[in-house]
Amino acid sequence: MTTLSYYPGCSLKTSSSFYEHSLRKILSFYGIELKELDDWSCCGASAAPTINDKITDVLGARNIAIAEREGLHLVAPCSACYARTKVAASRIQQDRETREMVNRAISPLVCTGSLEVRNVIEVFLEYIGTERISDSAVYDLGTVRAAAYYGCVLTRTTGAPPSDDIEDPVGMDIILRCLGADPVAWQHKTECCGAGATITNKKMTASLSGHIMDMAAAAGANAVVTTCPLCQLNLDLTPHLKKDSAKLPVFFLTEIFELALFGAIEWGKRHLIPVDDILKSIGTPGDDVA
Amino acid sequence: MPQFSFLNEIETVSKAGISSCYQCCRCTNGCPVAQDMDIVPHRLIRYIIDGEREKALSSGTIWTCLNCATCSVRCPNGIDVARVFETLRVLSVEAHLATAMDTRLFDEIFIENISKHGRLYEMEAVMRYRLHKKEFFGDADMGLAMMRKGRIGLTPHNIRDRKKLGKVMREMAGKVKI
Incomplete structure (x- = not known):
């Protein structure tokens, strides 16, 4: 049994809830359990960067911090959630200024940006083969x-x-x-x-x-x-x-x-x-x- | 003599090496919406280099861009063109030069919605946008079809931490009212 952290994103809870259902069903068939991030929030999609970078990074950081607390690899089935989270994690890890800014904003949560993020295709190829x-x-x-x-x-x-x-x-x-x-x-x-x-x-x-x-x-x-x-x-x-x-x-x-x-x-x-x-x-x- | 201050400003904020552009047009050739733009991507990059601040910030292009980043991954000089356009959007609003505001309007409604619920309450966001635009029957047919198939979330998904997240988001948004 493998357990992965799971970031569903807004779509998998509303317009595409049947995707979540299907994903869970298939992964559990192969012995992979998904542990949904506690109290996750929206990734900001393409709207946040139009407002500014800070809000984009903070929205990313909050979910990353929740996932890092679990210590598991994170799967994000939605492409926007996946790309936003992965890009934010790498920016937070590489740029000290961004890291300090987001950690001040999301305190008491803490994020380092070291989180491993996977999309659905990667999960199938890496964890099932x-x-x-x-x-x-x-x-x-x-x-x-x-x-x-x-x-x-x-x-x-x-x-x-x-x-x-x-x-x-x-x-x-x-x-x-x-x-x-x-x-x-x-x-x-x-x-x-x-x-x-x-x-x-x-x-x-x-x-x-x-x-x-x-x-x-x-x-x-x-x-x-x-x-x-x-x-x-x-x-x-x-x-x-x-x-x-x-x-x-x-x-x-x-x-x-x-x-x-x-x-x-x-x-x-x-x-x-x-x-x-x-x-x-x-x-x-x-x-x-x- | 071009005003390099604009180029410097955009390069600093976007962290993209715009000055290395040699006008090969790969960004424009790959762009799926170039035909809907008033200034095609490689020309807009050139305007930045030439210091044409007003032309760049008032272009419709930055609002037509879907941020698919085809341009960014194809640029032989590694210029993150989509990121540059994102930077221009933010600056154009600050400078009150933004045109083609539908995208901006929806983005603001979207972010305000997140600051309230923590997750997107799509129906509320779309309704607010439609009310603002006074487009009451625009997507009635599409909306009904989605509703029949159970593909519209009818209730909001509020997160527990939404008050704190909303406060932080409003702080981060600064002058932008959300």
Whole structure:
């Protein structure tokens, strides 16, 4: 049994609560328990840096301090939470002035910035490993031609080392292959989905997310797979944003695990774009698994 | 003769080596929203070097930027362009030169929301933004679809430490009222 600290972030408690459910279910299958940070707060996402650096660093520092108290590695499934926390930790560790400033602000909490932060892909590859993933996949996902969509900030942790190749990440493609799915080659793995612009500039998200969906379809994919809750939501909303864009179901990576391990996903009804066609195409256990 | 004081100011705050820019355009070529910008990224960097303070701080570009950081990871001189734009945003508000304020408005509402609850109460933040903009039916169709699928949090998630966090955040925000 391995225990990791867990920073869900706002999305996994609201718009993407089914992602949290799926993540916990899959990780516990592999013997990984998630211990949620006590009384965690929002990472500040892209809004905090617009106000100023201090508020950004303090929002990061508070969660980092709570996590450091636990002494465990921290997993942050949301890309914004992950990148913000990782970048803040490295800034706090490297810059004495920042470290002193945040510690004054969050006292009596204490943070050093030495925290190890992991995203979901890293957790699967580091703590479970490709061999165990391949061995555990029982349902045939040969019909799932997945476009692995990493989103923009997952690998762009400026100032802190990236978790994968910045331009052409492969971690999720490797996992999908281990699960027996068929990841397609495409060039939009790290394009921006439009992020928070869905609220302030809907046209922009429509054009960016719509293009990502069209390009995934053009590459021959019949599903998009991601780990970021905001990417998932924006892509899942494309039929409401841009009527003529391709309508591929948009899964969380952990839902592909659910398909490979259990042959079904528990919260398919939370998807805006129906996932039924993919579910129906899954073979039964005992079929030839790649 | 360019005024290097502006360049120095931005370099100091952003800690980005802007002066090493040789206008290769990689930032602009990779930018997913360059077509929506009034000044494309490499030109805006050049304006900073040239000391064009007002042009840089009043550009719509800094508010169009989504902070995806494609420019930052592709710059051959390691200039964190997205970080530079972030710095320009803060300074443009301070100098009362900010244009295209929708993003700023939402960011302020977002941060105020965090200072109140500790976590984002998305529905309240979006409603406040819509009220402010007097856009009452803008996303009704999208909102309803999300609501039907259980993808909108209907109640706030208040953290225990929210009063203290709010106080600290207001202190950190300084002149910005949140």
